[in-house]
Amino acid sequence: MLRAVLKPGKERKVKNFYPTVFADELAEAPKAAGVARVLAAGGEPLGVGYYDPTARAALRVYRFDDGPLDAPFFRHRIEQAARRRAGLGPYHRLLHAEADGLPGLVVDRFGDLLLVQVRTRGAWALQERWLDPLREVTGAQSALLVPTGHAAKEGLALKRAPLWGAPPEQLVVEEDGLVFAIPLDLAQTKGYYLDQRENRRRFEAGVGPEDRVLDVFAYVGAFALRAARRGAYALAVDQDLAALAVADRTARALGLALDLRQGEALSVLTQLVDEKRRFNRVVLDPPALAKSPRDVPRAKRYLVALLARTFQLIEPDGEVWLSSCSYYLKETDLLEAARRAGADTGTRFAVRAVFHQPPDHPWIAQIPETLYLKTLVLGVQPL
Numbered sequence: 001m002l003r004a005v006l007k008p009g010k011e012r013k014v015k016n017f018y019p020t021v022f023a024d025e026l027a028e029a030p031k032a033a034g035v036a037r038v039l040a041a042g043g044e045p046l047g048v049g050y051y052d053p054t055a056r057a058a059l060r061v062y063r064f065d066d067g068p069l070d071a072p073f074f075r076h077r078i079e080q081a082a083r084r085r086a087g088l089g090p091y092h093r094l095l096h097a098e099a100d101g102l103p104g105l106v107v108d109r110f111g112d113l114l115l116v117q118v119r120t121r122g123a124w125a126l127q128e129r130w131l132d133p134l135r136e137v138t139g140a141q142s143a144l145l146v147p148t149g150h151a152a153k154e155g156l157a158l159k160r161a162p163l164w165g166a167p168p169e170q171l172v173v174e175e176d177g178l179v180f181a182i183p184l185d186l187a188q189t190k191g192y193y194l195d196q197r198e199n200r201r202r203f204e205a206g207v208g209p210e211d212r213v214l215d216v217f218a219y220v221g222a223f224a225l226r227a228a229r230r231g232a233y234a235l236a237v238d239q240d241l242a243a244l245a246v247a248d249r250t251a252r253a254l255g256l257a258l259d260l261r262q263g264e265a266l267s268v269l270t271q272l273v274d275e276k277r278r279f280n281r282v283v284l285d286p287p288a289l290a291k292s293p294r295d296v297p298r299a300k301r302y303l304v305a306l307l308a309r310t311f312q313l314i315e316p317d318g319e320v321w322l323s324s325c326s327y328y329l330k331e332t333d334l335l336e337a338a339r340r341a342g343a344d345t346g347t348r349f350a351v352r353a354v355f356h357q358p359p360d361h362p363w364i365a366q367i368p369e370t371l372y373l374k375t376l377v378l379g380v381q382p383l
Contacts, residue, residue: 002036004029004051004059011040014047014061017366019098021049021059029058033125035069050103050122055154060103060122069126075133077101082137085109085360091173092360093194094138099362099370104150105130108191110171114143115191116163119150124158135164142167144184146191149291176201178229180220180250186242193219195373196285196323198358200226203321207232207281214272214279214313216265216286216306221247221258223283223321228256232281235259237268266302269309280318282310290326299329300337307341311349311380319352320378327372334376353377 005028006014006021014021021038023029029051030036036051038061048069049061062069081100085092095107097119104123108115114134118124135143142165147158171187173180175197182192200222207213209231215224218236220243227234228251236258238244244260251258261268265286284306289299303322310320324334331354342349356363357373364370 002030002034004036005039008041019061020057023058052121074130078137099364112141114140115146117148141165195357195361212279214282216284219243228258237261273312280315283321285323288326290328303337304340308344311345311347314380316382318380323375331374349378350381352379
């Protein structure tokens, strides 16, 4: 086994179960990629990880004791993760990378199909050790490797390919009576946003037949469809026609009335303001707007613009559900954007609730990056 020695003082974060060690935190690094024993500057063993000399995050720690990274190790971790998801039904995130002690490996379960993301060179290099345990523990009939931007950033050129079995042509998801049949070409890039499941339930619980609901960045319309089945008017907005087609098919199959509008979110919101449309519930769930710290100022400006248009559309005492899936955008950033938009439009609002991701997307206190989904419920509250 290779040997990686930390600089003095850098052992504290590893002892506190933080799994990422950067290249400049190593006093002694292996000469090649591979599984490495992690040692403190004084020689104290801290754990075992995978060393990748090409990555800035050069060392990912898998275990915080001594031992192999073999198939029994991965089986144990996967079994642990599966036990934690017991009772969540057949559609959930099974493995959430570092949060489940498996850096670089994300697995979403959709019944007998697994969508697998491999985000690091280390996770890919260890594939032969986790692939069979994953198949055996889950019993899934097929698994599909889904390329991600995370892998591309690490120089890992992966293509969509079955890992075993024959994946179906459609990703079929049932959520509280709504059944979405998503073409696999669409699902491989966007999947289905399992992390918003609890928010969708909360949102639906507050909707009545008199409501007018606007779902922006709607994807396949999961928020809008829940509103429609409560008898509310619902308009779903998305730039992706293929996603809106799924929403339309789902609505028709259930006999629900759903309006659709294709276009870039800010442009559509501006059109709706010009049309003098009014809503009392608006969902803003944009994709990741800040993938690095340098993206944050631009992302906040965009959020201010989105919220300003939204506040022009919202009825007094209406609600805006604002979500961000960007780790680098904090709750304080979302609040600042909302305050700036409120100042621009003369809108006074209360923060009625703050929500985070559900338990199948664990948030580990010692790993700040595992908290990524933030949702603010803003109630427009004029005096």
